[in-house]
Amino acid sequence: MQEINGVSYLTKQIWTDATWLRFLSLNELGFFLMLIAGVLVLTFVLAYGTFVVWAERKVAGHVQDRLGPMRVGWHGWLQTLADGIKLMMKEDIYPTLADKPLFVLAPPIVFLSAFVGYAVVPFSQNAQMADLDIGVLYIMATASLGVIGLIMAGWASNSKWPLYGAMRSAALTVAYGIPLGLSIIPVLMVAGSLSMQDLVQSQNGGILHWNFFRCWPFMPLAFIIFFISNLAETNRVPFDIAEAESELVGGYHTEYSGVSFSVFFLAEYAAMYLACAVTTTLFLGGYLPPDLSGIPLILSLALLGIFLFWRFKTFHDRSQVSEAIFCAILVAAITLLWGVWPYFFWFLAKTGVLLYLMLHLRWTLPRLRIDQMMYMCWKVLTPVAFINILGTGLWWMWITGIPKNWWPY
Amino acid sequence: MTRKREFKSQEIYVNMGPQHPSTHGVLRLMLRTDGEIVSDVAPMIGYLHRCAEKYGESGTYQMMIPYTDRMDYLAGMNCNWAYCLAAEKLGNVVVPERAEYIRIVMGELNRIASHLIAFGTYGLDLGAFTPFFYALDEREKILDLFEMVCGARLTYSYFRIGGVSQDLPEGWEQRCNQFIDDFRLRMKEFNDLLSHNYIFIKRTADVGVISPAMAIDYGCTGPVLRGSGVRWDLRIDEAYSLYDRFRFQIPIGRGEKGAIGDSWDRYMVRIREMEQSCDIIKQALRGLPDTGEYRAKVPKVFKPPKGEVYVRSESSKGELGFYLISDGTDRPYRVKARSPSLSNLCVLPAISEGMMIADLVATLGSLDIVMGEIDR
Structure with missing residues (x-):
């Protein structure tokens, strides 16, 4: 470990000694513990996935002037569980002419690609399964594996609408992988590392050291490109053409039912949260607290107060008010968590904001057409991302000075 | 010897x-597609055929009214109205003024409701x-307003030959006025949310362009025709009922976001028609006579003289006409409806060649068809 930009790695070095969580130095005990960590992360993803599904339905409900799920559990918070049980009890239907092995294999592959990425997500300083040296590349690689599962599902269904969905998602994922990768490069240049922990630590030192606030306007541009590409990669509105309900009935999962369908469903939310986690790590300082002190803190609290006041004023239903009170209690509980485990809290808070943004976009915007999306990818995002790399590089040279060995020969 | 393998590409x-x-119901479109590009569309209809016209011949004149509800089930009042107009012309019935005003209010309210579904x-x-x-x-x-006057929320059968089935309940006018005031505010929200959304404009402008000549050739009417820039509205051009007493505009497509007659124009014509309908309802509620009959004296056994008649009116989808032949008995010899959705759908194959599937959906949606009216 070497110091970059004067960032201290003291805490990190403590954990370097306890190597049991580090992927690359395993012994027998380490393997066993890795297994436990894997199960823990899987549990987290499943639990959080059900929560996100509930949150999505609640956000949808409130955006659309209705209540959302209200029956199962308090304000429907067990609705996702009930739906999951219902889906599990349903019959798995395999179309007669389907390619059965591929048909069965497709949902696990999609879920796997969304899940294995969590191995390198730094939930906190030490809550990370493996701090790979190529963490970002690893996530990019595994996340783009998912499209193989989608194509398999579309092809194996032996039906025309799923085939359309598969073709669309293939075109989409391949195309948007490029601006996605290009928009990461500015961050990597500034951090000088591909490891997720290093990326977070390079943003240490308060909110103004987060990548989002650095290199204005290049880094925010990279953030926007990255966010849009992530929406496309995870098939979210306005880029959900792969499962466009009104055009392709259900897209690649038209023929799926029961557990297979629910696996697709869960994989979508797992991928979504992974995208938010990576965005947070790359641009929003990961698990680091924003470190507001003095006036900014007061200002942000005042803004929060104004926002809450406005939100309460627009409530016109008692149940929504009680939901807000519930949220307040939740916030209090989380604040407790903040005291005990601040890094994890900040990670959850930042990903939560991004997640909400994704949910809100979904229930507000119409869908783009595939040629418009390709236009946007190849003719807007990709060139801008290239220029962005150049701009960030020049900016960074201006800040740090031209390195002595800039000419390698 | 080498065998060259070639990939065959074919349209599916x-x-x-x-x-x-x-x-939008049980329409079946056969698409011939080359990947995402649609090279041919053939609409196949008939899945909702219920012999409504034949039913009309087997019952009395009044018994046909509930069947007209089921034609355009999103604008039942307008269908009632068109049929009653034809029957009244056949039997030379004069409708009282109060009934006419009530009919106009109901027709325009239902036009708004139908356009809301389209939106x-x-x-x-x-x-x-x-x-x-x-x-x-x-x-x-x-x-809710309809339920107050006739007890039904979808299939009203509120209109009768010579008027309407019952008078307005107490306090109805105030509630309707209140609704119109609130609705005008909500219209702005609709426009902010969808009409002027950048993605929405990108998806609808220059998509499914129907030229004015083509719209007339294919017999398109209603918002589809007006979206193509043709100022033709039976409420003004053939002012039936008391429409000549009302002042309102006919919104037409002007090609604001793309070519004249694209999907956005058709969509926007409906949005603007809702505003105009609000105006009409306001005027009608102001001019509604306090006293007077809500139904003309029409004998229970309604026997119009021998003859035939074709009467058309402006439904929410376009020109809805009824053709009746009377042989002097209490049952019509022939009932034939001219439904606007059918003509509007017929233009789809002509404009959708070379489109993408997503555009086909956008075009079909902008035509605003109702299958109950096409198949009857």
Whole structure:
């Protein structure tokens, strides 16, 4: 470990000694513990996935002037569980002419690609399964594996609408992988590392050291490109053409039912949260607290107060008010968590904001057409991302000075 | 000896419907597609055929009215109205003034309700879910008003030959006035949410362009014809009922976002027609006579003299006409409806060649068809 930009790695070095969580130095005990960590992360993803599904339905409900799920559990918070049980009890239907092995294999592959990425997500300083040296590349690689599962599902269904969905998602994922990768490069240049922990630590030192606030306007541009590409990669509105309900009935999962369908469903939310986690790590300082002190803190609290006041004023239903009170209690509980485990809290808070943004976009915007999306990818995002790399590089040279060995020969 | 393997590429046939989320009922479209590009569309209809016209011949004149509800089930009042107009012309019935005013209010309210569905489902077709709920929310209020006057929320059968089935209940006018005031505010929200959304404009402008000549050739009427820039509205050009007493504009497509007659124009014509309908309802509620008959004295056994008649009126979808032949008995010899949705659908194959599937959905949605009216 070497110091970059004067960032201290003291805490990190403590954990370097306890190597049991580090992927690359395993012994027998380490393997066993890795297994436990894997199960823990899987549990987290499943639990959080059900929560996100509930949150999505609640956000949808409130955006659309209705209540959302209200029956199962308090304000429907067990609705996702009930739906999951219902889906599990349903019959798995395999179309007669389907390619059965591929048909069965497709949902696990999609879920796997969304899940294995969590191995390198730094939930906190030490809550990370493996701090790979190529963490970002690893996530990019595994996340783009998912499209193989989608194509398999579309092809194996032996039906025309799923085939359309598969073709669309293939075109989409391949195309948007490029601006996605290009928009990461500015961050990597500034951090000088591909490891997720290093990326977070390079943003240490308060909110103004987060990548989002650095290199204005290049880094925010990279953030926007990255966010849009992530929406496309995870098939979210306005880029959900792969499962466009009104055009392709259900897209690649038209023929799926029961557990297979629910696996697709869960994989979508797992991928979504992974995208938010990576965005947070790359641009929003990961698990680091924003470190507001003095006036900014007061200002942000005042803004929060104004926002809450406005939100309460627009409530016109008692149940929504009680939901807000519930949220307040939740916030209090989380604040407790903040005291005990601040890094994890900040990670959850930042990903939560991004997640909400994704949910809100979904229930507000119409869908783009595939040629418009390709236009946007190849003719807007990709060139801008290239220029962005150049701009960030020049900016960074201006800040740090031209390195002595800039000419390698 | 080497054998060269070649990949064959061919066009495929896809069934869009009869069960498909965006065919608005049980329409079946046979698509010949080359990848995403649609090279041919053949609409296949008849899945909702219920012999409504034949039923009309087997019952008395009054017994046909409930069947007209089931034709365009989103604008039942307008269908009632068109049929009653034909029967009244056949039997030389004079409708009292108060009844005419009530009919105009109901017709225009139902036009708004029908256009709200068109607006909401068009959002759904393009992937925006929220406008649909906003639209249905407002439509519910209109249905509440209808429920107050006739007890039904979808199939009203409120109109009778010579008037309407019953008078307005107490306090109805105030509630209707209140609704119109609230609705005008909500219209702005609709426009902010969907009409002027950048993605929405990108998806609808220059998509499915129907030129004015083509619209006339194919017999398009209603918002589809007006969206193509043709100023033709039977409420003004053939002022039936008391429409000549009202002042309102006919919105037409002006090609603001693309070519004249594209999907956005057709969509926007409906939005603006809702505003005009609000104006008409306001005027009608102001001019509504306090006293007077709500139904003319029409004998229970209605026997119009021998003859035939074709009467058309402006439904929410376009020109809805009824052709009746009387042989002097209490049952019509022939009932024939001219439904606007059928003519509007017929233009689809002509404009959809070379489109993408997503555009086909957008175009079909902008035509605003109702299968109950096409198949009858």
